[in-house]
Amino acid sequence: MHLLSHSLALACLLSLAQHHILAAPSPAASPLPGAITLRRRNRTQRNATELTAWLNHQKELLESKYGTSPQRKRASGLNLLVNQNADSSFFGSIAVGTPAISYDVILDTGSSDLWLAASDGVSTSSSDGIPTFDSSASTSFTDLNTSFSISYGSGAARGTLGKDAVRFAGFEVDSQTFGVVTQVSTDLLNSPVSGLMGLGFESIAASGAKPFWQALADSDGTLDSPLMAFQLTRFVDTANASPLEPGGTFNLGAVNTSLFTGSIDYQDIPSGQEGYWIQQLAALTVNGDSITLPSGSGAYAAIDTGTTLVGGPEDAVSALYAQIPGSSTLSGSQGYYTYPCSTEVNVTMRFGSSSIAWPISNADFLLQQISQDTCVGAFFSLDTTGTSAPPWIVGDTFLKNVYSVFRASPASVGFAQLSDTATGMNGKTGPVPSPTVGAVAATVSGSNANAGTDRSSSTNGAPALAGAAPAALWAAVLLSGLAGGAILL
Numbered sequence: 299m300h301l302l303s304h305s306l307a308l309a310c311l312l313s314l315a316q317h318h319i320l321a322a323p324s325p326a327a328s329p330l331p332g333a334i335t336l337r338r339r340n341r342t343q344r345n346a347t348e349l350t351a352w353l354n355h356q357k358e359l360l361e362s363k364y365g366t367s368p369q370r371k372r373a374s375g376l377n378l379l380v381n382q383n384a385d386s387s388f389f390g391s392i393a394v395g396t397p398a399i400s401y402d403v404i405l406d407t408g409s410s411d412l413w414l415a416a417s418d419g420v421s422t423s424s425s426d427g428i429p430t431f432d433s434s435a436s437t438s439f440t441d442l443n444t445s446f447s448i449s450y451g452s453g454a455a456r457g458t459l460g461k462d463a464v465r466f467a468g469f470e471v472d473s474q475t476f477g478v479v480t481q482v483s484t485d486l487l488n489s490p491v492s493g494l495m496g497l498g499f500e501s502i503a504a505s506g507a508k509p510f511w512q513a514l515a516d517s518d519g520t521l522d523s524p525l526m527a528f529q530l531t532r533f534v535d536t537a538n539a540s541p542l543e544p545g546g547t548f549n550l551g552a553v554n555t556s557l558f559t560g561s562i563d564y565q566d567i568p569s570g571q572e573g574y575w576i577q578q579l580a581a582l583t584v585n586g587d588s589i590t591l592p593s594g595s596g597a598y599a600a601i602d603t604g605t606t607l608v609g610g611p612e613d614a615v616s617a618l619y620a621q622i623p624g625s626s627t628l629s630g631s632q633g634y635y636t637y638p639c640s641t642e643v644n645v646t647m648r649f650g651s652s653s654i655a656w657p658i659s660n661a662d663f664l665l666q667q668i669s670q671d672t673c674v675g676a677f678f679s680l681d682t683t684g685t686s687a688p689p690w691i692v693g694d695t696f697l698k699n700v701y702s703v704f705r706a707s708p709a710s711v712g713f714a715q716l717s718d719t720a721t722g723m724n725g726k727t728g729p730v731p732s733p734t735v736g737a738v739a740a741t742v743s744g745s746n747a748n749a750g751t752d753r754s755s756s757t758n759g760a761p762a763l764a765g766a767a768p769a770a771l772w773a774a775v776l777l778s779g780l781a782g783g784a785i786l787l
Contacts, residue, residue: 364687375468395436406604565650605693
């Protein structure tokens with residue numbers, strides 16, 4: 299890790315949160331039908347003032363985000379991912395329309411809407427170079443004559459709803475409803491990302507439409523298994539990393555056994571909580587010391603690939619840093635803490651009724667070095683009181699350390715230990731996958747929102763909390779939100 303001046307380092311920290319990541323894993327011995335490659339972007343250099351603003355923006359984005367045919371052959375698919383800006387975000391590619399055109403989108407388990415920037419209206423200072431969707435160029439597009447908007451605190455996306463054929467990871471939904479966005483807040487999108495694909499449940503979709511993955515899972519006999527899985531790469535501690543690096547692998551309909559060892563430890567989503575991918579945080583330790591946590595819904599956590607960091611209640615987060623000698627709040631920030639860089643910090647998280655405490659690498663806990671001796675941690679305090687969001691948002695800081703599986707039936711989240719093949723991709727620089735239009739293993743029909751009814755939401759179904767990520771790109775990753783930020787909405 300480069301040693302920077304206090305002000306420059308702070309600037310880097312803020313840029314860390316940029317949120318698109320796609321990684322190109324080595325091919326498995328028996329490649330799955332479909333996969334998405336992720337890419338990563340380089341860190342942005344910022345001074346102390348810019349860094350603090352960026353960190354606060356990331357937190358605000360997170361807060362805003364959370365305010366068939368019986369004879370069909372079953373299949374599975376994959377998509378190689380891209381790691382963007384040193385683990386700030388991870389993205390994959392989809393193809394839309396007739397003829398199909400490919401686009402890069404953030405893959406976000408913390409929201410449920412699909413949207414793309416439109417060619418006839420997107421206007422922001424950072425929109426140059428962003429591929430846009432032209433509805434007039436697709437013969438299969440239908441305008442639903444319905445307004446659509448999502449607010450992310452200090453950022454927002456607005457447009458209309460339409461439906462068209464959408465391909466992803468070897469599958470197609472021939473009438474998927476999505477947002478065609480004509481107005482985007484500055485820095486909400488960053489090239490080459492054109493939008494976001496929400497991978498949460500239909501109940502939190504601002505559009506009211508069934509998400510792509512859920513349309514497939516609900517179509518009997520389409521997927522080998524009603525699940526999707528992620529393996530994410532780590533470049534946060536790689537000095538020579540480029541802005542975009544191989545980000546890992548996304549699988550749909552099956553798991554990739556070459557990327558994990560042992561069994562997958564599944565824990566059910568608490569009854570009635572299917573919306574976000576909720577898990578109850580049962581235990582949290584730092585350097586062997588346990589942090590006191592409430593029981594029940596007070597310890598619920600959304601497992602969010604679209605979020606860069608880990609946000610939680612102030613009392614728990616402050617208690618965690620209290621176990622790290624020399625730690626203190628980061629002046630001017632909203633809930634961030636610093637600690638001595640010389641301290642090795644070992645954090646573990648245990649979920650549900652599991653007996654397994656999953657460790658977080660010190661490399662992932664150390665978000666950024668801001669001076670000779672001072673570093674910023676990747677856990678920050680977050681207040682979701684009064685919103686539909688759970689107290690904890692667990693993002694890529696944790697997820698880079700496990701093979702994660704999101705299963706529709708029974709509704710659950712599973713984690714497994716990464717294999718040597720998977721960890722061998724960390725820090726391994728190389729070319730990133732390009733968005734492509736691949737072959738389709740199966741096609742199903744999607745469901746659309748009611749035409750003519752305005753659809754709007756702050757934070758994809760949850761009340762808006764506050765602000766947005768530093769260029770919305772960071773926000774997209776840190777909290778799993780819009781395409782373009784490390785924090786996601």
